[in-house]
Amino acid sequence: MPKSHSSNNTWRTFTNSPLLARYCAGSGVFMRNVDVIIPVYNGLEETRRCIETALATVDSAWARLVVINDASPDPHITTLLRNYAADNPQLVLLENEHNLGFVATANRGLRYDSNNDAVLLNSDVEVANDWLFRLREAAYHHQRVASLTPFANNATICSFPDFCKDNNLLFDLDVAQLDSHFATHFSVEDVFSIPTGIGCCMYLRRDCLDDIGYFDEDTFGRGYGEENDWCQRAEQAGWRNLHLGNCFVYHKGGVSFAQEQTPRVARAMELLDQRYPHYHATIGSFVVQDPAREVRIPVLLGLFAAQHRPKVLFISHKLGGGVQEHLNELAKLYAADALFLQLVPEQDGQSVTLGIFDQGRRLRDGLYFDVDSEFDKLVALLRELGVGHVHFHHTLGLHPRIWAVAGALDCDYDLTIHDYYLVNGNPTLTDAEARFVAESSPEFDQRCAGHYPLPDGISAQQWRLNQRPLVSRARRVIFPSTDCARRFQRYFTVAQPVICWHPDYLAAQPYPQPQWHHDNSRPLRILVVGAISREKGADILEEVAAALAGSPVEMHLLGYAYRALGKGIITHGPYDSAQAKDLIKTIAPDVVWFPALWPETYSYTLSLALRLGLPVVVPDIGAFVERVAGRVLSVVCPWDRSVREWQLFWQDVAAHGMDQKPGLAAVDTTDEMHDFYADEYLRGVAVISGVVSATVMAGLRENFRGAGHELTxxxxxxxxxxxxxxxxxxxxxxxxxxxxxxxxxxxxxxxxxxxxxxx
Structure with missing residues (x-):
C-alpha cells in the first residue's frame, strides 16, 4: 500500500550535492557512479526521444550515457549519435565496426568502466524526472541487489496498467505525469522480488557483475533471454532481482529486432528450460501471486480520480456478448472526453467486481466487493473516484442493493434495454423449444417461464412490478432499435425514451453497396457468424445443412454453437472480434444468414456483414427488419420457416441468385436518433476530480482482485x-x-x- 514519501524529500536534496551523492543513508554504504548504456541499431525517432529524455534527467555529477552504435544500417542514426556526442560531454559514443548483435553490444557497454554500476536502457525507452536517482537509491537501500526494474507500459511482469501486457500510456498521460504519481505515492521501500529483471530498463550493480560476469554472448547471440539467464545466475549466487514500485518509464517495444523476435523468443525459452528446469514454473507462480498489484491498483485508482473529465459507471451482467461489446464501444468512442468504470456480478446476488476502462479496453486489475458487508465502502470509493453518472445495461446476477448506487452517489442514471430480461426474466422471449413467443399469446408469460423460470413464488406480474422503479426513475431509457422500444413499452411506461442505433452504425457510414458474386461454377457459400445458441438458430442451421446435403451449397459457421453441429457445417471456431473482418474475407461468403428465432434488439454480427458489403438473409422479427430496410441484396424471411422451406429457398438462391431489388421501405432514421451519442450522451454529467483518501485506500487492500478476465x-x-x-x-x-x-x-x-x- 502507499507509503509517505515526504521523508525522502530531504534525503533527495541532500544527495543531489556532488560531494555527497555517493553515500546512501538507507544502507550505510557509498553508491557507485552509473553508466546508462544504450545500444542502438534501428529506430531513428525512438532513439532521439530516448537520448533526449535521458540527457535531460541524468545528473552528470554521478552518471553519464554510454551510447553504442551497433553498425546501424541507417546513416541518419549515425549522424544523430555523433552530433549528440559532440554537443554533450556527459555522453560517450562507442561505434562497433561490424554489427555484433544486442548481447555483445550490451557487454561492450558494461565493460566500458568496471568501476561503475550500469543501467541497461533500450533505445526505444523514454524516461522522466529523477528516475535514475530512485533506481540507484533503491539498489543500495536493499541488500544483495543484482538487478532492479521499474514499472513500464511494456515490461511483461513489470507492466502497467495491465500486468504482462503491452499497454498504451494510461489515460493518454505522458511519461512524466505517470512517473510522478508512482514517485509521489510510493517509496524506496516498495520493492518486490521477481524471478528476472526486464532488460528494457534494468539497473545492474557492479559488485554483482564482478561476482557472476556479463551476459552470455555465445549462447544468446543476437539477443532475447540474456537478461533472464543473467538474473538466474545472480539468484543462484545469492543475489536478488527486484521490481521497484516508485518509478515508471515508457517502452515502445520491438524496435531493434521486431521482425525476428518470434523465432528468437522460442529459441531463448528452450535454452532457459534446459539451464533452469524450474524457471518457467517460478514465473508461473509469480504471475499467479502478482505481488505488484499492491502498487498498480492504488496508482490506477489515484490517476483515475485525478482526471478532470466526466466519469461514468457502467453496470451490467458478466456474460459478455453484445452488451459488453456496446460498453467497449462507448468507452472507446468517448476515450478523449470521459472515463468509465464497470461493475459486474462476481458471485450472483452476493458480490461484484469493479473494473476500469482505458481507451475502450477494460483493464485487468480491479476490486472485489461483498455487497451486503461492503456496499458503503464501494460507494465511498466511487464517490472519491468522481463518478458523476451511472448507466445500467443489465441487472442479471446483481445484488438488489446495487440498484441504489446512483442514489447513494446523488447522481442520475440511464438504462439501456439490450434484451427483455426486465419483462419476465426471459431475455429472448422464447419458449422451452427456444422459439419466439408472440406477446399476443394468451400464455405468453407461462411459455417464456418454460425456458427461463422465474424465482420461486414470483409471478411475471410481480416481476414486472419489481422492475418498475428501476425503469421509472431513469433519466433516460435507451433502446437500440424501434422494434425493441415497441416491445418493451407494452409492459413499462417510459417517460424519456431514446431510440438510437448503437454508435457503430454512424462510425461505419456509408455502408458499401452489396454485390452478388456467386455463379454456378462453384457451390453457394453461406456463412453464419457468432456464438449460436438455440435461440439464435443453431438447431435449424444444422437441420437445414443436413437437408441440403448433395446440393451445390456450403454452410459455414464462424464461431461455435451451443453443441457440436453435424458434419454438413464447416465450423471455423471461436474468433476474436478484432480478427472477424479478415476471417470473413478469407471465408469469402456469398451471403450471411441470420437464423435467429427471437427478436434481437440490435445485432453486432449484422453490423459486421453490413460493413463488409455482404448480401444478407434475416428474419422478420427484431431489429433486423429496420436495419436492412431499403438495402439491396437483403432478404427478409419469416422467422418460423420450416426446414423444408429453407431447403427450397437456399436451393433457389444457389441456382438463380438473390433478389437484387431493395427490400422494405427504408426506416426514417432522424437526425435526433443519430445525434444522441454524438451530442447528448454525456450532457449534464458532473465533472469531478480529486483524490482517493488515505482512509479509503487503506481499507481496500483486501478488495484487490482481477476484474473477472482470468479463467478459474x-x-x-x-x-x-x-x-x-x-x-x-x-x-x-x-x-x-x-x-x-x-x-x-x-x-x-x-x-x-x-x-x-x-x-
Missing amino acids: SSERWLGRIWRFSRRPLVARLVALVPFGLQQAIKRRFSARPMHDIVR
Whole structure:
C-alpha cells in the first residue's frame, strides 16, 4: 500500500550535492557512479526521444550515457549519435565496426568502466524526472541487489496498467505525469522480488557483475533471454532481482529486432528450460501471486480520480456478448472526453467486481466487493473516484442493493434495454423449444417461464412490478432499435425514451453497396457468424445443412454453437472480434444468414456483414427488419420457416441468385436518433476530480482482485471438456443428453458465456 514519501524529500536534496551523492543513508554504504548504456541499431525517432529524455534527467555529477552504435544500417542514426556526442560531454559514443548483435553490444557497454554500476536502457525507452536517482537509491537501500526494474507500459511482469501486457500510456498521460504519481505515492521501500529483471530498463550493480560476469554472448547471440539467464545466475549466487514500485518509464517495444523476435523468443525459452528446469514454473507462480498489484491498483485508482473529465459507471451482467461489446464501444468512442468504470456480478446476488476502462479496453486489475458487508465502502470509493453518472445495461446476477448506487452517489442514471430480461426474466422471449413467443399469446408469460423460470413464488406480474422503479426513475431509457422500444413499452411506461442505433452504425457510414458474386461454377457459400445458441438458430442451421446435403451449397459457421453441429457445417471456431473482418474475407461468403428465432434488439454480427458489403438473409422479427430496410441484396424471411422451406429457398438462391431489388421501405432514421451519442450522451454529467483518501485506500487492500478476465480452474476444465465434446463420436453422445441437463452442468463450472472461456 502507499507509503509517505515526504521523508525522502530531504534525503533527495541532500544527495543531489556532488560531494555527497555517493553515500546512501538507507544502507550505510557509498553508491557507485552509473553508466546508462544504450545500444542502438534501428529506430531513428525512438532513439532521439530516448537520448533526449535521458540527457535531460541524468545528473552528470554521478552518471553519464554510454551510447553504442551497433553498425546501424541507417546513416541518419549515425549522424544523430555523433552530433549528440559532440554537443554533450556527459555522453560517450562507442561505434562497433561490424554489427555484433544486442548481447555483445550490451557487454561492450558494461565493460566500458568496471568501476561503475550500469543501467541497461533500450533505445526505444523514454524516461522522466529523477528516475535514475530512485533506481540507484533503491539498489543500495536493499541488500544483495543484482538487478532492479521499474514499472513500464511494456515490461511483461513489470507492466502497467495491465500486468504482462503491452499497454498504451494510461489515460493518454505522458511519461512524466505517470512517473510522478508512482514517485509521489510510493517509496524506496516498495520493492518486490521477481524471478528476472526486464532488460528494457534494468539497473545492474557492479559488485554483482564482478561476482557472476556479463551476459552470455555465445549462447544468446543476437539477443532475447540474456537478461533472464543473467538474473538466474545472480539468484543462484545469492543475489536478488527486484521490481521497484516508485518509478515508471515508457517502452515502445520491438524496435531493434521486431521482425525476428518470434523465432528468437522460442529459441531463448528452450535454452532457459534446459539451464533452469524450474524457471518457467517460478514465473508461473509469480504471475499467479502478482505481488505488484499492491502498487498498480492504488496508482490506477489515484490517476483515475485525478482526471478532470466526466466519469461514468457502467453496470451490467458478466456474460459478455453484445452488451459488453456496446460498453467497449462507448468507452472507446468517448476515450478523449470521459472515463468509465464497470461493475459486474462476481458471485450472483452476493458480490461484484469493479473494473476500469482505458481507451475502450477494460483493464485487468480491479476490486472485489461483498455487497451486503461492503456496499458503503464501494460507494465511498466511487464517490472519491468522481463518478458523476451511472448507466445500467443489465441487472442479471446483481445484488438488489446495487440498484441504489446512483442514489447513494446523488447522481442520475440511464438504462439501456439490450434484451427483455426486465419483462419476465426471459431475455429472448422464447419458449422451452427456444422459439419466439408472440406477446399476443394468451400464455405468453407461462411459455417464456418454460425456458427461463422465474424465482420461486414470483409471478411475471410481480416481476414486472419489481422492475418498475428501476425503469421509472431513469433519466433516460435507451433502446437500440424501434422494434425493441415497441416491445418493451407494452409492459413499462417510459417517460424519456431514446431510440438510437448503437454508435457503430454512424462510425461505419456509408455502408458499401452489396454485390452478388456467386455463379454456378462453384457451390453457394453461406456463412453464419457468432456464438449460436438455440435461440439464435443453431438447431435449424444444422437441420437445414443436413437437408441440403448433395446440393451445390456450403454452410459455414464462424464461431461455435451451443453443441457440436453435424458434419454438413464447416465450423471455423471461436474468433476474436478484432480478427472477424479478415476471417470473413478469407471465408469469402456469398451471403450471411441470420437464423435467429427471437427478436434481437440490435445485432453486432449484422453490423459486421453490413460493413463488409455482404448480401444478407434475416428474419422478420427484431431489429433486423429496420436495419436492412431499403438495402439491396437483403432478404427478409419469416422467422418460423420450416426446414423444408429453407431447403427450397437456399436451393433457389444457389441456382438463380438473390433478389437484387431493395427490400422494405427504408426506416426514417432522424437526425435526433443519430445525434444522441454524438451530442447528448454525456450532457449534464458532473465533472469531478480529486483524490482517493488515505482512509479509503487503506481499507481496500483486501478488495484487490482481477476484474473477472482470468479463467478459474473450473473454467479451464470446462474449456477442456468443451473442446473434447467437439470430437465427432463424443458430440453424438453429448447430443443425447437433454439440453437442460447440459446447461445445469455448465453452470456448475461457470456462469460466464462459453465464448469468453474457449476463445
